[in-house]
Amino acid sequence: MPKIGLISLGCAKNLVDSEHMLALLRAAGWEITEDMAEADVGVVNTCGFIEAAKSEAIETILDVAQYKQTGRMKGLVVTGCLVQRYAEEMKTELPEIDALCGTGSYENIVDAAAAALGGHKAAYMADMASAALEGDRDRLTPSYTAYFKIAEGCSNRCGYCIIPKLRGPYRSREMDALLREAKALSDAGVKELIVIAQDITKYGMDLPEHRRLLPELLRKLCEMDFTWVRLHYLYPDQITDELVDVIASEPKIVKYLDIPLQHVSKRILRAMHRPGDGAEFAALLADLRERIPGLVLRTSLIVGLPGETEEEFAELCTFLQETQIERVGVFELSPEEGTEAAELPDQIAAEVTVHRRLLVEELQSGVLDDYNTSRHGETMDVLCEGFDDEQQLWFGRTYADSVEVDGHVYFKSDDTPQAGEFVPVLITESLGPDLLGVQQKGE
Numbered sequence: 001m002p003k004i005g006l007i008s009l010g011c012a013k014n015l016v017d018s019e020h021m022l023a024l025l026r027a028a029g030w031e032i033t034e035d036m037a038e039a040d041v042g043v044v045n046t047c048g049f050i051e052a053a054k055s056e057a058i059e060t061i062l063d064v065a066q067y068k069q070t071g072r073m074k075g076l077v078v079t080g081c082l083v084q085r086y087a088e089e090m091k092t093e094l095p096e097i098d099a100l101c102g103t104g105s106y107e108n109i110v111d112a113a114a115a116a117l118g119g120h121k122a123a124y125m126a127d128m129a130s131a132a133l134e135g136d137r138d139r140l141t142p143s144y145t146a147y148f149k150i151a152e153g154c155s156n157r158c159g160y161c162i163i164p165k166l167r168g169p170y171r172s173r174e175m176d177a178l179l180r181e182a183k184a185l186s187d188a189g190v191k192e193l194i195v196i197a198q199d200i201t202k203y204g205m206d207l208p209e210h211r212r213l214l215p216e217l218l219r220k221l222c223e224m225d226f227t228w229v230r231l232h233y234l235y236p237d238q239i240t241d242e243l244v245d246v247i248a249s250e251p252k253i254v255k256y257l258d259i260p261l262q263h264v265s266k267r268i269l270r271a272m273h274r275p276g277d278g279a280e281f282a283a284l285l286a287d288l289r290e291r292i293p294g295l296v297l298r299t300s301l302i303v304g305l306p307g308e309t310e311e312e313f314a315e316l317c318t319f320l321q322e323t324q325i326e327r328v329g330v331f332e333l334s335p336e337e338g339t340e341a342a343e344l345p346d347q348i349a350a351e352v353t354v355h356r357r358l359l360v361e362e363l364q365s366g367v368l369d370d371y372n373t374s375r376h377g378e379t380m381d382v383l384c385e386g387f388d389d390e391q392q393l394w395f396g397r398t399y400a401d402s403v404e405v406d407g408h409v410y411f412k413s414d415d416t417p418q419a420g421e422f423v424p425v426l427i428t429e430s431l432g433p434d435l436l437g438v439q440q441k442g443e
Contacts, residue, residue: 005039010047022138048082050334065096075116081166104128128168144420151197159340186224201238254399265312296400298327304353306344372430407433
């Protein structure tokens with residue numbers, strides 16, 4: 001039985017694709033290994049979103065390719081967004097690669113692996129819109145957490161973003177298929193279901209019903225045995241009263257919303273081909289906080305769009321000071337070829353963009369400190385994720401902490417909590433972005 005190893009890069013949506021590929025490979029008789037030195041074939045599922053992701057992908061490909069010289073590896077397969085974007089260039093510039101699969105061709109992974117094992121060159125580049133939306137998964141997340149991809153692709157055409165050219169148009173999965181998958185995840189003991197898509201608020205708009213089906217889907221998910229249902233991402237112009245009511249009324253939906261705003265200057269937002277402005281966003285966030293008690297917000301922002309003035313950047317900083325968004329990810333514009341932003345005049349110097357990012361991060365660190373301090377003395381449910389040998393403390397996440405992007409709670413315990421167990425923890429102090437606490441008895 002040949003062995004295959006897989007490295008998944010990039011976002012959670014890409015991770016789900018990796019899980020589908022592993023299930024196909026296992027069903028075809030391949031043995032899955034986590035040690036690339038033991039693999040007969042290596043697979044790298046790539047991200048190609050921004051320059052940093054492309055560099056990481058190429059470095060990983062070259063690292064894995066070394067096992068063809070030093071280990072038993074006979075072939076290398078590369079899949080994902082970087083392939084979709086640069087397949088022809090990769091064929092000529094990366095001869096270490098034996099087989100390629102674009103984002104419309106994950107179902108060809110077994111054929112690609114077989115070709116690579118046999119020393120043959122192959123490329124599978126089907127139409128992105130034909131990518132399979134269903135299939136079994138070999139999950140790569142801990143047993144208690146699972147990503148739940150409800151749609152593929154994106155049709156928003158933001159001026160700075162290459163994703164529609166890498167993933168195709170927005171395509172919702174059928175409700176019945178989603179509910180079957182959710183039931184299987186619930187039966188498998190998943191405690192935290194993370195609902196993902198490029199924009200979950202548009203779920204259903206492309207289906208025959210042609211209406212927003214997310215509220216209905218969430219109600220049905222909350223009937224299952226999940227403890228937490230977490231939502232990523234909700235676009236601000238698509239948040240309806242019905243959706244807010246469902247989030248507020250369903251205890252299983254964690255009161256943590258990731259709403260990517262990207263900026264607040266109306267001119268900058270229009271250059272990005274995005275709706276809204278600072279006043280509209282402030283009103284939306286105020287309404288959400290009023291209607292959803294305990295709400296913690298997260299957003300992503302881009303600084304350095306061509307033509308961004310000092311006044312527009314100052315407007316963004318003022319907005320953050322006034323709205324006190326608890327979690328903010330700020331990114332320097334990556335002027336990607338094939339996007340409008342890369343062709344705009346008045347490109348911002350790199351040192352200016354870096355300086356603006358650092359200023360937002362400094363401002364936001366104060367907001368995060370204030371939020372963490374506000375939790376001192378409160379007992380919070382923590383999803384235990386394990387034991388930290390260095391700190392000699394248990395650690396986990398509260399509802400206000402999403403996977404990989406937010407901090408942790410480190411806590412003392414006289415017991416031996418299991419990964420996936422919810423533990424009541426009295427928060428006592430802060431440690432940078434993290435919280436410290438003590439497990440409470442009898443709760």
